[in-house]
Amino acid sequence: MPRPKPTQPAASQSKAQTPRARRTAERRDVILAAALDEFSAQGFAATRMDDVAKRAGIAKGTIYLYFRDKESLFQELIRTMLTPVVGSIEALRDADVPMAVLSERMVDLFVDEIFSTRRRDVIRLMLLEGRRFPKLAEFYYREVLSRIFAAMRALLTRAADRGEAPAALAKFPQLLAAPGLVAVVWSGLFDRFEPLDVRALMKAHLEVLFARRSA
Amino acid sequence: MPRPKPTQPAASQSKAQTPRARRTAERRDVILAAALDEFSAQGFAATRMDDVAKRAGIAKGTIYLYFRDKESLFQELIRTMLTPVVGSIEALRDADVPMAVLSERMVDLFVDEIFSTRRRDVIRLMLLEGRRFPKLAEFYYREVLSRIFAAMRALLTRAADRGEAPAALAKFPQLLAAPGLVAVVWSGLFDRFEPLDVRALMKAHLEVLFARRSA
Amino acid sequence: MPRPKPTQPAASQSKAQTPRARRTAERRDVILAAALDEFSAQGFAATRMDDVAKRAGIAKGTIYLYFRDKESLFQELIRTMLTPVVGSIEALRDADVPMAVLSERMVDLFVDEIFSTRRRDVIRLMLLEGRRFPKLAEFYYREVLSRIFAAMRALLTRAADRGEAPAALAKFPQLLAAPGLVAVVWSGLFDRFEPLDVRALMKAHLEVLFARRSA
Amino acid sequence: MPRPKPTQPAASQSKAQTPRARRTAERRDVILAAALDEFSAQGFAATRMDDVAKRAGIAKGTIYLYFRDKESLFQELIRTMLTPVVGSIEALRDADVPMAVLSERMVDLFVDEIFSTRRRDVIRLMLLEGRRFPKLAEFYYREVLSRIFAAMRALLTRAADRGEAPAALAKFPQLLAAPGLVAVVWSGLFDRFEPLDVRALMKAHLEVLFARRSA
DNA sequence: GATGAATGAGGGTTCATTCAT
DNA sequence: TATGAATGAACCCTCATTCAT
Numbered sequence: 001m002p003r004p005k006p007t008q009p010a011a012s013q014s015k016a017q018t019p020r021a022r023r024t025a026e027r028r029d030v031i032l033a034a035a036l037d038e039f040s041a042q043g044f045a046a047t048r049m050d051d052v053a054k055r056a057g058i059a060k061g062t063i064y065l066y067f068r069d070k071e072s073l074f075q076e077l078i079r080t081m082l083t084p085v086v087g088s089i090e091a092l093r094d095a096d097v098p099m100a101v102l103s104e105r106m107v108d109l110f111v112d113e114i115f116s117t118r119r120r121d122v123i124r125l126m127l128l129e130g131r132r133f134p135k136l137a138e139f140y141y142r143e144v145l146s147r148i149f150a151a152m153r154a155l156l157t158r159a160a161d162r163g164e165a166p167a168a169l170a171k172f173p174q175l176l177a178a179p180g181l182v183a184v185v186w187s188g189l190f191d192r193f194e195p196l197d198v199r200a201l202m203k204a205h206l207e208v209l210f211a212r213r214s215a
Numbered sequence: 216m217p218r219p220k221p222t223q224p225a226a227s228q229s230k231a232q233t234p235r236a237r238r239t240a241e242r243r244d245v246i247l248a249a250a251l252d253e254f255s256a257q258g259f260a261a262t263r264m265d266d267v268a269k270r271a272g273i274a275k276g277t278i279y280l281y282f283r284d285k286e287s288l289f290q291e292l293i294r295t296m297l298t299p300v301v302g303s304i305e306a307l308r309d310a311d312v313p314m315a316v317l318s319e320r321m322v323d324l325f326v327d328e329i330f331s332t333r334r335r336d337v338i339r340l341m342l343l344e345g346r347r348f349p350k351l352a353e354f355y356y357r358e359v360l361s362r363i364f365a366a367m368r369a370l371l372t373r374a375a376d377r378g379e380a381p382a383a384l385a386k387f388p389q390l391l392a393a394p395g396l397v398a399v400v401w402s403g404l405f406d407r408f409e410p411l412d413v414r415a416l417m418k419a420h421l422e423v424l425f426a427r428r429s430a
Numbered sequence: 431m432p433r434p435k436p437t438q439p440a441a442s443q444s445k446a447q448t449p450r451a452r453r454t455a456e457r458r459d460v461i462l463a464a465a466l467d468e469f470s471a472q473g474f475a476a477t478r479m480d481d482v483a484k485r486a487g488i489a490k491g492t493i494y495l496y497f498r499d500k501e502s503l504f505q506e507l508i509r510t511m512l513t514p515v516v517g518s519i520e521a522l523r524d525a526d527v528p529m530a531v532l533s534e535r536m537v538d539l540f541v542d543e544i545f546s547t548r549r550r551d552v553i554r555l556m557l558l559e560g561r562r563f564p565k566l567a568e569f570y571y572r573e574v575l576s577r578i579f580a581a582m583r584a585l586l587t588r589a590a591d592r593g594e595a596p597a598a599l600a601k602f603p604q605l606l607a608a609p610g611l612v613a614v615v616w617s618g619l620f621d622r623f624e625p626l627d628v629r630a631l632m633k634a635h636l637e638v639l640f641a642r643r644s645a
Numbered sequence: 646m647p648r649p650k651p652t653q654p655a656a657s658q659s660k661a662q663t664p665r666a667r668r669t670a671e672r673r674d675v676i677l678a679a680a681l682d683e684f685s686a687q688g689f690a691a692t693r694m695d696d697v698a699k700r701a702g703i704a705k706g707t708i709y710l711y712f713r714d715k716e717s718l719f720q721e722l723i724r725t726m727l728t729p730v731v732g733s734i735e736a737l738r739d740a741d742v743p744m745a746v747l748s749e750r751m752v753d754l755f756v757d758e759i760f761s762t763r764r765r766d767v768i769r770l771m772l773l774e775g776r777r778f779p780k781l782a783e784f785y786y787r788e789v790l791s792r793i794f795a796a797m798r799a800l801l802t803r804a805a806d807r808g809e810a811p812a813a814l815a816k817f818p819q820l821l822a823a824p825g826l827v828a829v830v831w832s833g834l835f836d837r838f839e840p841l842d843v844r845a846l847m848k849a850h851l852e853v854l855f856a857r858r859s860a
Numbered sequence: 861g862a863t864g865a866a867t868g869a870g871g872g873t874t875c876a877t878t879c880a881t
Numbered sequence: 882t883a884t885g886a887a888t889g890a891a892c893c894c895t896c897a898t899t900c901a902t
Contacts, residue, residue, distance in 0.1 A: 024882095041346070042346075042347060043258075043260070043343075043344070043346065043347055044258075045258060045259070045260030045261050046260050046347060048874090048875065048876085049875075049876060049877085050875075050876090053885095058883080058884090059883060059884040059885055060876090060877090060884085060885065061877085061878080061879085061883070061884055061885065061886095062882080062883055062884070062885095064876095064877070064878080065882070065883075069876075069877075070876065070877090127342075127400050127404070128342060128343040129258075129343070130403070130404045131258075131403050131404060132257070132258060132261065137404045137405065138408065140404075141404070141405050141408045141409070142408075145405065146408075146409075166422075166423045166426065168419035168420075168422060168423055169419075169423065171419065172415075172416050172419050172420070174394065174397045174401070174411070174416065175394060175397075175416070175419065175420050175423065177397070178393035178394050178396065178397045178420075179389065179390060179393050181393065181396055181397055181400065182389045182390075182392070182393045182396055185342055185396065186389070188345070188346055189342070189345045189346065189352045189355075189356075190352065190356050190360065193353065193356045193357075193361075194356070194361075196389070200387075201387050201389065201390070204383035204384075204386065204387050204390065205383075205387070205390050205393075207381075207383060208381045208383055208384065208390065208423070208424060209423060211381065235865095235902090238865095239865090242865095263891085263892065263893085264892075264893060264894080265892075265893090273866080273867090274866060274867045274868060275867085275868070275893090275894085276866070276867055276868065276869095276894085276895080276896085277865080277866055277867070279893095279894070279895080280864095280865065280866075284893080284894075285893070285894090454861095471776070472777060473688075473690070473773075473774070473776065473777055474688075475688060475689070475690030475691050476690050476777060478895090478896065478897085479896075479897060479898085480896075480897090483864095488862080488863090489862060489863040489864055490863085490864065490897090490898090491862070491863055491864065491865095491898085491899080491900085492861085492862055492863070492864095494897095494898070494899080495861070495862075499897075499898075500897065500898090557772075557830050557834070558772060558773040559688075559773070560833070560834045561688075561833050561834060562687065562688060562691065567834045567835065568838065570834075571834070571835050571838045571839070572838075575835065576838075576839075596852075596853045596856065598849035598850075598852060598853055599849075599853065601849065602845075602846050602849050602850075604824065604827045604831070604841070604846065605824060605827075605846070605849065605850050605853065607827070608823035608824050608826065608827045608850075609819065609820060609823050611823065611826055611827055611830065612819045612820075612822070612823045612826055615772055615826065616819070618775070618776055619772070619775045619776060619782045619785075619786075620782065620786050620790065623783065623786045623787075623791075624786070624791075626819070630817075631817050631819065631820070634813035634816065634817050634820065635813075635817075635820050635823075637811075637813060638811045638813055638814065638820065638853070638854060639853060641811065665881095665886095668886095669886090672886090693870085693871060693872085694871075694872060694873085695871075695872090703887080703888090704887060704888045704889060705872090705873090705888085705889070706873085706874080706875085706887070706888055706889065706890095707886080707887055707888070709872095709873070709874080710885095710886065710887075714872075714873075715871095715872070715873090862902100863900105863901100863902080864900100864901105864902100865899105865900095865901095865902105866898105866899085866900085866901100867896105867897100867898085867899075867900100868896100868897105868898100869895105869896100869897100870894100870895090870896095871893105871894095871895090872892105872893095872894095872895105873891105873892090873893090874890105874891085874892090874893105875888105875889100875890100875891095876888100876889105876890100876891105877887105877888085877889100878886105878887085878888075879884105879885100879886095879887085879888100880884100880885105880886095880887100881883100881884080881885100881886105
């Protein structure tokens with residue numbers, strides 16, 4: 001499956017590839033990984049294609065065989081890495097367990113599948129650079145956020161009905177996600193001044209949210 | 216009273232100035248305002264000094280009479296606009312009122328003095344560019360965040376002692392501030408897809424946090 | 431005697447001035463002195479009018495009341511300082527003394543009236559920057575060099591006739607002046623590596639030139 | 646054999662190069678030649694990289710593939726062109742011939758290998774800009790001048806011992822070189838007013854210096 | 861006259877992108 | 882495909898000169 005024009009995302013995990021296709025997909029991934037490193041460290045504007053190439057161990061021109069331009073590289077990076085998370089969260093919604101258990105799973109999901117992976121950096125990039133990439137913001141909203149929030153709403157509504165969660169949460173699922181955002185941002189900027197125990201933060205948050213209330 | 220070296224912030228609100236000094240301070244403010252507009256819209260790297268000048272209605276070279284370089288302009292912009300907030304929050308801490316009242320004041324403070332002002336944009340800028348301006352991040356942490364969090368901790372500890380707040384909050388004041396961060400980020404990226412009623416969000420958050428708990 | 435247009439050289443030593451005129455002439459001299467310092471240290475292109483002003487202790491704009499522009503300042507500086515030397519050399523020519531005595535006077539003239547004065551710097555400037563100021567080079571050739579060389583030729587012809595000097599010197603008075611040029615250039619560039627005893631150099635030179643020859 | 650960092654001089658005359666390397670070396674030389682033209686005509690500060698590029702027939706950015714910056718280009722130009730001369734002069738010293746012959750060779754060496762080549766311009770540049778490039782002046786003194794003077798001293802001491810030269814010359818080799826300096830400076834400034842027969846000048850100079858003396 | 865804030869053309873340098881090999 | 886030399890538009894900053902005070 002040759003890539004005639006280097007534009008749309010390429011699933012690097014497609015099965016049954018020719019050796020050629022596998023090599024191509026691998027290269028692509030190497031470039032994306034290098035791009036993530038550089039974009040994360042420098043931001044979009046300050047990242048030089050030269051540096052991405054160097055980090056990927058290839059020539060500068062080669063990047064342009066895989067991605068149309070710098071912007072395209074950036075956008076595909078975000079797309080490629082963010083889509084998969086949604087499934088896990090929707091799975092959470094479908095599990096029928098008490099809030100106490102769910103809550104724990106949420107923490108694990110966030111910490112293990114996002115915060116301690118490169119996804120954390122991708123999310124930070126998205127949040128911070130998104131403004132200048134409206135298409136990207138839209139994609140992110142449509143394909144990621146709105147689906148995550150829909151799942152959360154379903155889950156929280158059910159919990160509220162059972163008296164396991166305050167009703168306000170179903171209206172503002174952002175409140176559930178807020179500390180995750182804090183963690184992501186904090187880790188980029190302030191960790192060196194004051195490290196943040198993210199798992200404890202998340203736990204504390206969920207405990208407060210889902211504590212049993214009087215009346 | 217000439218400004219010998221265009222480096223340190225100039226109090227633009229000093230009283231009893233000579234006409235010359237007033238004009239100078241005004242110019243400075245005009246430039247800062249223009250810079251905020253441009254930096255907010257384009258980010259640091261993508262902003263052109265030319266555009267800042269044009270927006271300020273002055274010649275490009277003039278900026279350099281007031282700020283050493285682009286970076287300096289950027290950093291002073293952040294400093295100038297963020298420092299004043301701290302006082303308001305510390306004032307909150309010193310007011311001895313029940314949590315219900317305090318909670319309302321917090322919402323008002325955030326919405327009226329931050330979210331609906333240019334400060335919202337400055338905070339977003341800070342988050343966006345902080346990584347590449349470690350000095351700035353440090354300044355922000357030291358002069359703003361840590362002081363705000365200290366005030367919050369004091370306030371929340373007192374409240375916890377009175378049973379008006381969960382103890383976890385005093386440990387993680389970030390949890391109190393988290394929806395503010397959400398609001399700032401959301402307003403830049405997703406408002407056009409799904410507007411967010413920030414005041415309602417904040418209120419809901421504080422209600423959940425400070426709801427009376429059973430045992 | 432007000433200076434209506436700041437163009438032509440102003441004799442700062444004119445007599446019987448009004449106080450106003452004196453002040454004007456003084457200012458002019460201060461500027462010229464400052465200009466000499468800066469041009470000598472940085473060269474024409476790298477010297478900033480700002481620095482000249484600062485060194486002169488006046489405002490930048492003031493320079494333009496006395497000199498049309500930077501180039502004009504430079505050229506008048508050279509003109510003002512070089513013209514006076516010619517007279518001394520022509521006086522040498524008219525003195526009827528044996529070569530041994532003349533030779534000593536030449537050394538003194540060069541060392542005392544040129545090399546150890548600011549004129550050394552002016553000459554260096556002239557030689558080095560002259561290429562880009564053809565008018566100036568012409569002036570210097572016409573008003574200074576050609577007259578000095580004419581005087582030297584006369585003097586050397588007479589000496590040759592008396593057998594006190596080699597005939598070649600009258601043809602190439604440059605040979606007589608050459609070590610002066612060396613001294614001027616050396617003092618700007620290499621003195622810190624290897625100081626040059628200029629008086630000894632000049633003496634040695636003249637001794638070699640005017641040594642008694644065998645047949 | 647890629648040029649990893651465009652900093653140190655590249656021997657453009659190395660043999661047995663790959664075609665790529667040859668092309669690279671050629672380009673480098675083309676740029677240096679263009680730079681020499683421009684720097685000679687305008688001086689360092691007034692020369693625009695644009696013009697160097699245009700004269701070299703390449704794009705402006707290309708220069709920066711071969712030289713770190715304008716200053717580096719300038720300095721390497723000087724270094725590249727002046728270093729080779731030293732050898733020739735040291736060779737003179739080692740030739741054991743009578744002063745009359747040596748004297749003629751000196752004239753030829755200066756006229757043919759310096760004065761009528763681009764080196765004349767490089768020396769003029771060195772003199773002109775040396776003050777603002779102390780490193781360059783030091784290099785020139787250490788690598789060129791001091792070695793030339795050492796060779797001259799050896800040669801002149803030997804000649805003096807044989808009675809073929811005045812002893813003063815060994816002490817001040819500058820006296821031997823002085824007319825060379827005159828020629829270089831004169832050719833830039835005054836040739837159009839009064840052409841100078843440089844070969845004749847040099848010959849006359851050496852004749853005077855090495856004439857047989859009485860006593 | 862004197863000031864120095866303001867101007868804006870000019871130039872060094874960077875870097876995304878292209879293209880000959 | 883892969884390379885990396887080459888391109889040239891873009892942008893920050895400087896500084897000679899002007900002009901309102």
